[in-house]
Amino acid sequence: MEKLLNIKNLQVTVADNEAEDASKEILKGIDLQVNKGEIHVVLGPNGSGKSTLMNAIMGHPKYEIAGGSLEFEGEDLTELKTFERARKGIFLSFQTPEEIPGITVENMIRTAKQAVTGENIKVIKFRRELKAAMKELQMDESYAQRYMNVGFSGGEKKRNEILQMLMLQPKLALLDETDSGLDVDAIQIVSNGVKKFHNEDNACLIITHNTRILKQLNVDKVHVMMQGKFVAEGGPELIEKIDKEGFGFLQGAE
Amino acid sequence: MAQEKTYIEDIERTLYDIKNVDKSKYKSQSGLTEDIIRDISARKNDPDWMLEFRLKSLEVYNQLSLPNWGPDLSELNMDEIVTYVQPDAKMTGSWDEVPEDIKDTFDRLGIPEAEQTSLAGVGAQYDSEVVYHSIQEDLVKQGVIYTDMETALHEHEEIVRDHFMKLVPPKDHKFAALHGAVWSGGSFVYVPEGVHVEIPLQSYFRLNAAGAGQFEHTLIIVEKNASLHFIEGCSAPKYNVTNLHAGCVELFVNDGARLRYSTIENWSRNMMNLNTKRAVVGKDGVIEWVSGSFGSHVSMLYPCSVLKGENAKCEFTGVTFASKGQNLDTGASVIHCAPHTSANISTRTISKAGGKATYRSAVKVTKNAPYAKCSVNCESLMLDDISRSDTLPTMDIEGDEADIGHEATIGRISDEAIFYLMSRGISEDEARSMIVRGFVEPIAKELPLEYAVEMNNLVNIELEGTMG
Numbered sequence: 001m002e003k004l005l006n007i008k009n010l011q012v013t014v015a016d017n018e019a020e021d022a023s024k025e026i027l028k029g030i031d032l033q034v035n036k037g038e039i040h041v042v043l044g045p046n047g048s049g050k051s052t053l054m055n056a057i058m059g060h061p062k063y064e065i066a067g068g069s070l071e072f073e074g075e076d077l078t079e080l081k082t083f084e085r086a087r088k089g090i091f092l093s094f095q096t097p098e099e100i101p102g103i104t105v106e107n108m109i110r111t112a113k114q115a116v117t118g119e120n121i122k123v124i125k126f127r128r129e130l131k132a133a134m135k136e137l138q139m140d141e142s143y144a145q146r147y148m149n150v151g152f153s154g155g156e157k158k159r160n161e162i163l164q165m166l167m168l169q170p171k172l173a174l175l176d177e178t179d180s181g182l183d184v185d186a187i188q189i190v191s192n193g194v195k196k197f198h199n200e201d202n203a204c205l206i207i208t209h210n211t212r213i214l215k216q217l218n219v220d221k222v223h224v225m226m227q228g229k230f231v232a233e234g235g236p237e238l239i240e241k242i243d244k245e246g247f248g249f250l251q252g253a254e
Numbered sequence: 255m256a257q258e259k260t261y262i263e264d265i266e267r268t269l270y271d272i273k274n275v276d277k278s279k280y281k282s283q284s285g286l287t288e289d290i291i292r293d294i295s296a297r298k299n300d301p302d303w304m305l306e307f308r309l310k311s312l313e314v315y316n317q318l319s320l321p322n323w324g325p326d327l328s329e330l331n332m333d334e335i336v337t338y339v340q341p342d343a344k345m346t347g348s349w350d351e352v353p354e355d356i357k358d359t360f361d362r363l364g365i366p367e368a369e370q371t372s373l374a375g376v377g378a379q380y381d382s383e384v385v386y387h388s389i390q391e392d393l394v395k396q397g398v399i400y401t402d403m404e405t406a407l408h409e410h411e412e413i414v415r416d417h418f419m420k421l422v423p424p425k426d427h428k429f430a431a432l433h434g435a436v437w438s439g440g441s442f443v444y445v446p447e448g449v450h451v452e453i454p455l456q457s458y459f460r461l462n463a464a465g466a467g468q469f470e471h472t473l474i475i476v477e478k479n480a481s482l483h484f485i486e487g488c489s490a491p492k493y494n495v496t497n498l499h500a501g502c503v504e505l506f507v508n509d510g511a512r513l514r515y516s517t518i519e520n521w522s523r524n525m526m527n528l529n530t531k532r533a534v535v536g537k538d539g540v541i542e543w544v545s546g547s548f549g550s551h552v553s554m555l556y557p558c559s560v561l562k563g564e565n566a567k568c569e570f571t572g573v574t575f576a577s578k579g580q581n582l583d584t585g586a587s588v589i590h591c592a593p594h595t596s597a598n599i600s601t602r603t604i605s606k607a608g609g610k611a612t613y614r615s616a617v618k619v620t621k622n623a624p625y626a627k628c629s630v631n632c633e634s635l636m637l638d639d640i641s642r643s644d645t646l647p648t649m650d651i652e653g654d655e656a657d658i659g660h661e662a663t664i665g666r667i668s669d670e671a672i673f674y675l676m677s678r679g680i681s682e683d684e685a686r687s688m689i690v691r692g693f694v695e696p697i698a699k700e701l702p703l704e705y706a707v708e709m710n711n712l713v714n715i716e717l718e719g720t721m722g
Contacts (some may be wrong), residue, residue, distance in 0.1 A: 083685075086677055086678055100669055102692025102693055103688055108678070111684070111688070
C-alpha cells in the first residue's frame with residue numbers, strides 16, 4: 001500500500017482570542033496514516049477537534065503546529081503554504097464554503113485547475129467537462145456563470161464543493177461535514193459524487209455526523225475523536241455501533 | 255511561524271508619468287487677476303459676452319471661500335497655479351499635423367488606435383487647448399456636431415450662449431467660479447432630434463505642463479429621442495508641484511433621449527481634481543454615468559443628475575481607487591423634480607497603502623416628485639489596516655410615496671476567503687487580485703473595453719508575504 005498521508009503525534013494549537021499570548025491546544029497527539037485507495041472516516045462530538053485536523057492538514061494560518069509530524073507522499077507539509085499543499089494534490093471541501101462575489105464558478109474552477117496542473121486549460125474542453133460534472137451532481141448549467149457561492153443555498157454550496165473536487169482530481173480529498181444540512185436526496189447526490197471520484201489512486205478523509213453518506217462507500221477505517229485525541233479506531237463496524245449507542249460508551253476513554 | 259506583513263506595491267504608472275519637455279507657446283502668469291483673464295480672453299478671441307462672463311465669474315470667485323467640508327484643500331495655492339498654457343500646436347483634423355512629441359503622448363495612450371477601431375469621433379486636448387478633433391462624416395451629415403469648445407463658441411454661438419454654465423452657474427462654488435473665469439478647451443457635442451450615434455465619441459485630456467491648471471468645459475446636448483455614448487479620459491505626468499483640474503461638464507438630455515457618459519480619471523498624484531459634472535434629464539430621458547476615479551492627490555467629484563421630466567432616469571456606476579497619499583472624495587447626487595423619476599446608484603471604493611476613499615452622496619426628492627424611486631448601493635473595500643473608507647450618504651425626501659433604498663458595506667479582504675482560494679491551489683497574490691477584481695466586476699463590465707483592461711491592470715496589484 002502506498003502511503004499518502006502520514007501524521008505522527010500531531011499537536012495543534014490555536015491562538016486564544018480571549019487571553020492574549022495564550023494559545024489553546026486543540027489536537028493533543030494524533031497518529032493517522034492514509035494510503036492510496038482508502039476511505040477514512042472521522043467521527044466525534046462537536047468541538048472534539050475534527051475540523052482542526054482538516055484545517056491543519058490544509059495549512060490554515062490560524063492553526064499552529066506545536067509538535068509531531070505531517071507528511072504527504074513522504075514530504076514534510078508543515079513548511080508549505082496552503083496553495084502549495086493544494087498543488088501537491090490535497091483538497092478540502094469546506095464545512096462553510098466562502099462566497100466570492102464577482103468571480104464566476106467557471107472562472108474560479110478554471111483558474112484553480114490551471115494553478116494545480118500548471119497547464120493552460122483550454123476553454124472549450126474545460127467547459128465540456130464542467131458541464132458533464134455539473135450534470136452528475138444535478139446542478140443547473142447556469143450556475144457555472146454565477147458568482148462563487150453567492151446566493152447559493154447550503155446544499156448548493158456543498159454540491160459546488162464536490163464539483164470542484166471532481167474537476168480538480170486531488171490525490172487526497174478532505175471532506176468536512178459535506179453532508180451536514182442536506183436533505184436525503186442531496187446526500188445521495190453528494191455521496192454519488194464521492195463514489196465517482198474515489199478510485200485506487202486517491203483517498204478520502206471524511207468528517208460526518210450522519211452516517212447515511214457512508215452507506216454506499218467502502219469505508220476502510222474509522223477514527224473516533226474526543227477532546228483532541230483518537231479514542232477508538234476500527235473498521236466500518238464501529239460506525240454501526242456509534243449509530244446505535246452514540247459516543248457514550250467511549251466516555252472516559254480519553 | 256513568523257508572519258510577514260502584507261506589502262502592497264503601488265500601481266504601475268510609468269506609462270502616464272512620461273512627461274514631455276514643456277514647449278508651450280504661451281503661458282499666462284501665475285495667479286489670478288483681471289489682467290490675466292482679459293489676456294486669456296483676448297488670445298482666445300472670445301465674443302464680448304464671454305469676456306464679461308469671465309470677469310463676472312472672477313468676481314464671484316473672489317467672494318466665495320473654499321468649501322468647509324470634505325478633503326483639506328489648503329495645499330492649493332492659487333497664486334502658483336498657471337491657469338492657461340497654450341501648446342505650440344494648432345487644432346487640426348489630422349494626426350500627421352500634430353507635433354511629434356504631443357502625438358507620441360497620445361499614441362502611447364492608445365488614442366489614434368482606438369479611433370480607428372472603436373470610436374466614431376475623437377478629440378484630444380493637450381494642456382489648455384484641443385490639438386486634434388475628428389468625427390465620422392455620416393454623423394456630420396445627420397447634423398451631429400462634435401468639436402472643441404472654442405470652435406463651438408464661434409460657429410454655434412447661440413447654442414453655447416443658451417447653455418454655457420446654465421446648469422453649473424459660477425456661483426455654485428468657488429471652483430465653478432474659477433472655471434467660469436479661466437475655462438479653456440473641452441468638447442462640444444450636439445446630437446439633433448432622433449439621431450442615434452451608435453459608436454462612442456471620445457475626448458482625451460492630457461495635462462503636460464507643471465504647476466498648471468486644466469479647466470476644460472464639456473457641453474453635450476442630446477435632443478429629443480436621440481442617443482449618444484460619450485467617453486472621456488484624463489491623465490497627467492507627475493510633478494512635484496501641485497496641478498489643478500477644475501473642469502466642468504454640462505449634459506442636457508432632452509425628452510426621450512439617452513446619454514451614456516463614461517469617464518476614467520487617472521491623474522497623477524500631484525493633482526487636485528475638483529471637477530463639477532451635472533446633467534439635466536427631460537421626460538422619459540435617461541442619463542447613464544460610468545465614472546472611474548483612480549489618480550490625483552485629492553479629488554472631489556460628485557456628478558449630479560437633475561431629473562426634471564416625468565419618468566426621467568439616472569443610472570450611476572462608479573469606482574474609486576485610493577492609494578498612498580490620496581484622498582478621494584467621490585460620489586453622486588440626484589435631484590428628483592418630477593413624478594415617477596428613478597435613480598440607481600452603485601459604487602465601489604477601494605483604499606490601500608494609507609489611501610483615503612470617501613463615498614458621499616446626496617439624494618433629494620422634491621415635493622413635485624411623487625413616486626420617486628431611488629436605490630443606492632455603495633461598497634467599500636480596505637486592503638490593509640492603514641487605509642480608510644467612509645460612506646456619507648444624505649437623503650432629503652419631501653415627495654410622497656417615495657421608494658428609497660440605501661445599502662452600504664465597508665469591509666476588508668477576509669482571511670477565510672483567501673484561505674478558501676488558496677486551498678484550490680491559487681497563490682496568495684492571485685487570490686487577493688481575484689477578490690479585488692471580483693469586487694469591482696459589476697463596475698468593470700460597464701466600462702468601455704480599453705478602460706476595463708486598464709482597470710484590470712490596475713488591480714493586478716503585486717503582493718508579497720503571507721497572510722498578516
